[in-house]
Amino acid sequence: MTIKEIAQLAGVSSAAVSRYLNGGYISGEKKERIKKVIDETGYQPSAQARILRTKKACLVGVVVPKINSESISRVTAGIEQVLSGRGYQMLLASTDNDPAKEIAYLKLFESYPVDGIILIGTVITAEHRKFLKSSNIPVVVIGQYTKYANCIYHDDYGAGKAMGKLAAKVIRTGDGKDLKAAYIGVTKTDKAVGVAREDGFRSGLRSAGVELAPDYVRNVEFTMDAGYHAALDLLEHNSDIGIISCATDTIAAGVIQALLTYGGHTAPGSSVDLGRRMQYIPDHAQIRVTGFGDNQLLKAVTGGIPTVHFGYKTSGIRGAELLLDVIERNEKIPVEIKLGFRLVD
Amino acid sequence: MTIKEIAQLAGVSSAAVSRYLNGGYISGEKKERIKKVIDETGYQPSAQARILRTKKACLVGVVVPKINSESISRVTAGIEQVLSGRGYQMLLASTDNDPAKEIAYLKLFESYPVDGIILIGTVITAEHRKFLKSSNIPVVVIGQYTKYANCIYHDDYGAGKAMGKLAAKVIRTGDGKDLKAAYIGVTKTDKAVGVAREDGFRSGLRSAGVELAPDYVRNVEFTMDAGYHAALDLLEHNSDIGIISCATDTIAAGVIQALLTYGGHTAPGSSVDLGRRMQYIPDHAQIRVTGFGDNQLLKAVTGGIPTVHFGYKTSGIRGAELLLDVIERNEKIPVEIKLGFRLVD
DNA sequence: CTGTTAGCGCATTCAG
DNA sequence: CTGAATGCGCTAACAG
Numbered sequence: 001m002t003i004k005e006i007a008q009l010a011g012v013s014s015a016a017v018s019r020y021l022n023g024g025y026i027s028g029e030k031k032e033r034i035k036k037v038i039d040e041t042g043y044q045p046s047a048q049a050r051i052l053r054t055k056k057a058c059l060v061g062v063v064v065p066k067i068n069s070e071s072i073s074r075v076t077a078g079i080e081q082v083l084s085g086r087g088y089q090m091l092l093a094s095t096d097n098d099p100a101k102e103i104a105y106l107k108l109f110e111s112y113p114v115d116g117i118i119l120i121g122t123v124i125t126a127e128h129r130k131f132l133k134s135s136n137i138p139v140v141v142i143g144q145y146t147k148y149a150n151c152i153y154h155d156d157y158g159a160g161k162a163m164g165k166l167a168a169k170v171i172r173t174g175d176g177k178d179l180k181a182a183y184i185g186v187t188k189t190d191k192a193v194g195v196a197r198e199d200g201f202r203s204g205l206r207s208a209g210v211e212l213a214p215d216y217v218r219n220v221e222f223t224m225d226a227g228y229h230a231a232l233d234l235l236e237h238n239s240d241i242g243i244i245s246c247a248t249d250t251i252a253a254g255v256i257q258a259l260l261t262y263g264g265h266t267a268p269g270s271s272v273d274l275g276r277r278m279q280y281i282p283d284h285a286q287i288r289v290t291g292f293g294d295n296q297l298l299k300a301v302t303g304g305i306p307t308v309h310f311g312y313k314t315s316g317i318r319g320a321e322l323l324l325d326v327i328e329r330n331e332k333i334p335v336e337i338k339l340g341f342r343l344v345d
Numbered sequence: 346m347t348i349k350e351i352a353q354l355a356g357v358s359s360a361a362v363s364r365y366l367n368g369g370y371i372s373g374e375k376k377e378r379i380k381k382v383i384d385e386t387g388y389q390p391s392a393q394a395r396i397l398r399t400k401k402a403c404l405v406g407v408v409v410p411k412i413n414s415e416s417i418s419r420v421t422a423g424i425e426q427v428l429s430g431r432g433y434q435m436l437l438a439s440t441d442n443d444p445a446k447e448i449a450y451l452k453l454f455e456s457y458p459v460d461g462i463i464l465i466g467t468v469i470t471a472e473h474r475k476f477l478k479s480s481n482i483p484v485v486v487i488g489q490y491t492k493y494a495n496c497i498y499h500d501d502y503g504a505g506k507a508m509g510k511l512a513a514k515v516i517r518t519g520d521g522k523d524l525k526a527a528y529i530g531v532t533k534t535d536k537a538v539g540v541a542r543e544d545g546f547r548s549g550l551r552s553a554g555v556e557l558a559p560d561y562v563r564n565v566e567f568t569m570d571a572g573y574h575a576a577l578d579l580l581e582h583n584s585d586i587g588i589i590s591c592a593t594d595t596i597a598a599g600v601i602q603a604l605l606t607y608g609g610h611t612a613p614g615s616s617v618d619l620g621r622r623m624q625y626i627p628d629h630a631q632i633r634v635t636g637f638g639d640n641q642l643l644k645a646v647t648g649g650i651p652t653v654h655f656g657y658k659t660s661g662i663r664g665a666e667l668l669l670d671v672i673e674r675n676e677k678i679p680v681e682i683k684l685g686f687r688l689v690d
Numbered sequence: 691c692t693g694t695t696a697g698c699g700c701a702t703t704c705a706g
Numbered sequence: 707c708t709g710a711a712t713g714c715g716c717t718a719a720c721a722g
Contacts, residue, residue, distance in 0.1 A: 068418030
């Protein structure tokens with residue numbers, strides 16, 4: 001069904017139909033005729049042809065690393081909020097943490113009718129930079145710092161440091177034989193989550209005179225399962241761990257699972273203390289688990305582990321506003337926004 | 346940057362460039378010249394113009410009720426898998442459980458360059474039916490039964506019934522004073538989750554001679570928070586509850602939170618038994634919590650509550666296959682697929 | 691192998 | 707107020 005056919009059926013020109021659709025000059029009588037035909041046929045104008053003509057889609061594409069994540073959904077909720085408030089719609093593309101797919105979707109959006117792109121970043125490869133530099137539609141990056149695009153990121157280093165200080169306090173037993181801190185991080189190619197959080201964590205420990213020994217560090221995927229196995233590995237090789245800090249709450253959930261399953265205390269009748277904070281006691285020592293991200297489901301069912309709350313929704317809001325500023329007002333001044341955090345313990 | 350400009354710069358016709366791009370006949374020498382110009386300019390063909398011409402986007406749009414859900418991400422993972430295997434890409438639109446937004450995104454996709462739509466359904470309103478009937482591109486619905494489109498749904502009634510039977514067993518104390526079963530469901534406009542699961546649950550209870558009293562039933566939103574408050578309300582009004590069955594694992598998480606927080610056992614030193622299954626003991630009675638969906642995070646950190654595993658990934662796979670059959674082979678025979686379940690306890 | 695031509699469905703001049 | 711005509715960027719015939 002095209003505008004032309006509608007025009008024929010209504011006995012008017014296609015231009016008249018177009019005007020009818022877009023609120024241009026049209027007489028009441030023709031308006032009626034056109035309305036009637038459109039109602040009868042269920043005609044739906046082709047957005048794509050319109051966009052080809054107008055170069056305006058009122059649409060933004062958002063590229064995310066994965067769909068099933070509380071933090072990401074908070075970001076997209078923020079984006080959605082400002083977008084829909086300003087008459088835009090949002091399309092999502094999930095890359096499943098595959099950088100190649102990320103590039104593919106960025107290119108897809110670039111050549112598709114979207115007015116702008118928001119990238120919720122994980123790793124920024126050379127390909128990414130190339131894309132950011134040469135993109136012919138505006139892009140804003142959320143979650144990673146980059147000088148090649150407007151970006152909004154979180155103080156991952158500061159958050160890591162705060163967590164490191166907390167960890168240093170926790171492992172101090174007072175009897176002169178302090179426990180050890182362990183850290184489960186992610187790939188170093190992720191500058192925010194992989195590098196900044198871990199570096200911050202080390203720095204926080206160090207400020208309290210504690211070093212993070214290499215044997216007490218693991219690097220894993222962004223999954224619960226990975227956290228589970230890393231925890232087992234860590235516990236197998238070290239018997240003096242007092243705290244396992246994880247780069248994300250999801251990984252922390254896997255660690256908790258490992259402690260629950262293989263801690264030696266799962267026989268009927270045994271118990272796990274779930275007070276304000278997750279605590280587990282194998283070998284007469286308490287092992288504390290911490291994360292980052294303030295996952296609400298985890299908090300609900302465990303009572304909450306120490307974690308960090310980032311302003312994810314805020315970053316989504318700011319990101320969308322930034323993007324719309326560029327799209328609508330052609331704002332040219334580069335912007336970098338760094339958002340703070342709140343330690344939750 | 347357009348194909349025309351590239352053609353000029355390379356001193357060939359635009360058709361030649363088009364052929365170069367799409368693997369048509371072209372001489373080696375011109376191929377070189379075109380390649381050089383494209384590399385230099387970073388030219389990116391407009392997919393939208395191509396699609397306007399070819400009517401083929403190799404893209405499918407997926408409309409989901411929310412982004413942050415393990416079940417939905419499993420469905421989309423299944424969809425992605427078959428789509429990318431067959432050279433398609435996937436675009437997501439999240440509606441935040443707002444039926445109006447759902448319609449808006451369906452219409453967007455219809456007029457946008459996608460070859461087909463997958464709707465992960467919650468409520469099917471008259472508007473939905475109207476859309477399904479009149480859509481000019483193929484649609485498949487996942488998660489709800491409908492006769493107006495190809496659909497893939499789960500045996501929610503059977504699952505509810507199995508859970509009802511389990512609940513009946515649990516509340517039997519043996520001392521003649523059986524406990525009561527409570528149910529936290531969702532809106533009845535959701536035929537699968539709201540109606541089928543609850544009806545099945547009642548039927549399962551009934552088959553064991555147990556009735557679900559109105560005072561022991563609540564209807565809430567699809568959120569943890571709603572589960573939390575419903576549980577408090579339930580416990581405030583009834584002191585003989587032995588099990589709280591919830592329509593989703595997310596709601597169940599909220600119930601667990603309520604039990605942990607207000608069960609009267611959160612004072613330091615008190616404990617919660619987290620063995621194979623979540624158990625909580627207020628007022629000398631065990632309150633068991635059950636859900637649907639087999640959420641992995643919940644399972645990991647609680648040891649697992651009784652729940653139902655649906656073949657979400659499978660439904661995504663079948664749904665995508667179905668859609669591609671219609672798109673590519675113009676398959677006209679309507680299909681309805683009902684998938685089974687597995688009780689996890 | 692190549693260039694010319696004619697649209698895809700629509701919005702926008704521009705005369706009327 | 708209206709319709710005819712033009713072109714958005716691209717591909718598919720077609721004739722060379």
